[in-house]
Amino acid sequence: MTSVVLENVRKSFGSLDVMKGVDLTVDAGEFCVFVGPSGCGKSTLLRIISGLETSSSGKVFIGGKDVTDAEPSKRGIAMVFQSYALYPHLTVGENIGFGLSLAKRPKAEIAEKVKQTADILQLSHLLDRKPKALSGGQRQRVAIGRAIIRNPKVFLFDEPLSNLDASLRSQMRIELTELHAKLGATMIYVTHDQVEAMTMADKIVVLDGGRIEQIGTPMTLYNHPATPFVAGFIGSPK
Ligand code: ADP
Numbered sequence: 001m002t003s004v005v006l007e008n009v010r011k012s013f014g015s016l017d018v019m020k021g022v023d024l025t026v027d028a029g030e031f032c033v034f035v036g037p038s039g040c041g042k043s044t045l046l047r048i049i050s051g052l053e054t055s056s057s058g059k060v061f062i063g064g065k066d067v068t069d070a071e072p073s074k075r076g077i078a079m080v081f082q083s084y085a086l087y088p089h090l091t092v093g094e095n096i097g098f099g100l101s102l103a104k105r106p107k108a109e110i111a112e113k114v115k116q117t118a119d120i121l122q123l124s125h126l127l128d129r130k131p132k133a134l135s136g137g138q139r140q141r142v143a144i145g146r147a148i149i150r151n152p153k154v155f156l157f158d159e160p161l162s163n164l165d166a167s168l169r170s171q172m173r174i175e176l177t178e179l180h181a182k183l184g185a186t187m188i189y190v191t192h193d194q195v196e197a198m199t200m201a202d203k204i205v206v207l208d209g210g211r212i213e214q215i216g217t218p219m220t221l222y223n224h225p226a227t228p229f230v231a232g233f234i235g236s237p238k
């Protein structure tokens with residue numbers, strides 16, 4: 001299992017300091033949730049971990065290895081976004097297996113892995129459907145399937161449920177928590193939804209204005225918020 005460590009990560013876009021020195025350890029196998037208001041830098045931090053964005057300074061370690069300058073594809077991570085673009089002309093099975101087809105894996109191996117992945121996500125009965133014949137929750141599961149099939153050590157989720165309606169969201173919260181238990185992978189999950197953070201996280205990282213306000217378990221943040229901002233955000237009793 002694989003830890004993720006950030007050392008004094010800073011990021012500026014022109015004169016805008018978006019990340020003002022972030023130090024963080026996400027332990028191997030942990031479900032770590034980044035919360036904070038819109039614009040506080042959650043996505044930027046995730047993109048720096050994935051390598052889609054380079055930090056202005058500081059270091060990123062994945063599994064103890066310095067990956068600060070490594071390509072995204074060399075980091076052993078998979079990312080799931082809120083707007084998941086499935087290929088409309090491919091079936092569910094072909095969408096899930098797409099990355100392996102691209103990597104020219106043998107057909108039998110792809111078929112076996114697609115089957116395993118579909119089992120985990122309860123998509124087995126939908127493998128021959130096209131995305132347009134799926135519900136929002138099923139589409140999001142296909143997007144997660146595309147990530148799982150590559151067997152990443154670390155999953156990065158950027159508000160993956162925010163396009164779903166409330167009842168689907170609560171169902172998917174449970175499914176993602178179960179998926180984490182099943183795979184045992186390290187997961188970093190970005191949301192601006194306090195309920196998601198409180199119910200899913202082993203550890204919550206509260207961000208505001210490019211800094212970490214507090215890190216702790218849901219109960220610690222709830223019972224002992226370090227600042228009024230954290231108290232307000234987590235909804236602690238006054
Ligand atoms: P969050 O995900 O918490 O809503 P973001 O990480 O997307 O926040 O953005 C943090 C800040 O950085 C915002 O002020 C945003 O406008 C700015 N920002 C993000 N990406 C860029 C970019 N590529 N160029 C300029 N500013 C950016």
Ligand code: MG
Pocket residue numbers: 042043044
């Ligand atoms: Mg964002």
